[in-house]
Amino acid sequence: MPIFKDTFGALKKLNTLPLDKEKSLQKLVEDNLMEVLELHFLATEYATTFGGRIDTLAVDINGAPVIIEYKRNKNESVINQALSYLKWLKAQKPEFFQMLMITHLGQAVADSIKLDWNNPRVICIAESYSKFDVDTVEVVPLRIELFKYRYYEQGIFGLESLTVPEAISHAPPVSIDVVTQKPLSxxxxxxxxxxxxxxxxxxxxxxxxxxxxxxxxxxxxxxxxxxxxxxxxxxxxxxxxxxxxxxxxxxxxxxxxxxxxxxxxxxxxxxxxxxxxxxxxxxxxxxxxxxxxxxxx
CATH class of the missing domain: 3.90.1150 (Aspartate Aminotransferase, domain 1)
Incomplete structure (x- = not known):
């Protein structure tokens, strides 16, 4: 949606500005990761053994590993690229990621986060997405989240979620109401x-x-x-x-x-x-x- 600035009762629409390069977007988000997405930053440009580098590696406040990929413009490969990195991540051992948390967050913070290895997240941040991207997220049974960013004049940054992540898989077991025989949520x-x-x-x-x-x-x-x-x-x-x-x-x-x-x-x-x-x-x-x-x- 358009953003307006209130100046003594008069609304002025703020213009969007292009970021000069993809790295500028990445650095802006990484430097403010807890503020904008409630994630603990772990690493930038993390090299995988499959080839390629994960833009940002993080862990959320509930302990789920998070892969973030950025694109300044519409690009249909952003999800495929992120999923390739997810495949690599799931091939690793939980101890590998636990050590990353200890190395980059410190022992005390790492100990306070219970690693949720079975529910990794993929976050894509781009200026826009194709219908192919949105359709892919809707049918793939993984925690893939699309965020659309806007950078406005006067240093205003917006991040809008386009998808609602699925519930994590380790929810408590379903019980049955003995009266109605229906499962309880x-x-x-x-x-x-x-x-x-x-x-x-x-x-x-x-x-x-x-x-x-x-x-x-x-x-x-x-x-x-x-x-x-x-x-x-x-x-x-x-x-x-x-x-x-x-x-x-x-x-x-x-x-x-x-x-x-x-x-x-x-x-x-x-x-x-x-x-x-x-x-x-x-x-x-x-x-x-x-x-x-x-x-x-």
Missing amino acids: SVALLREKGTSAIRALFDALQEQIINLDEGVEEKATSFYVAYRAAKNFAEVHIGKNQLKIHLRPIDYDDPKNRVDKIPDGYNWTMDRRVYLDSAVDIEYVMSLIEQSYKNVL
């Missing part, structure tokens, strides 16, 4: 951790979070229910007697001082935390969640 499995009162509290909170915007996505992991727009903005851990909600690392308007900061040693991106155990506090906690949500827009 992963969210339902996590929900069962709470008492009936906490389940009702989660249901009320879930409805309000999803109603923040039609683009809000809900995804269950092994430990929590994540809500995201461009990035995660809330992660709800369901306990027996309370909900623990992790939020983004910003300064909150929090007159009741309900938000606490997780110690830096944990190296968590979502390092703010608030607890909810009563319906009386839903409105206040939602005001904090909404602040976290606005941080990712």
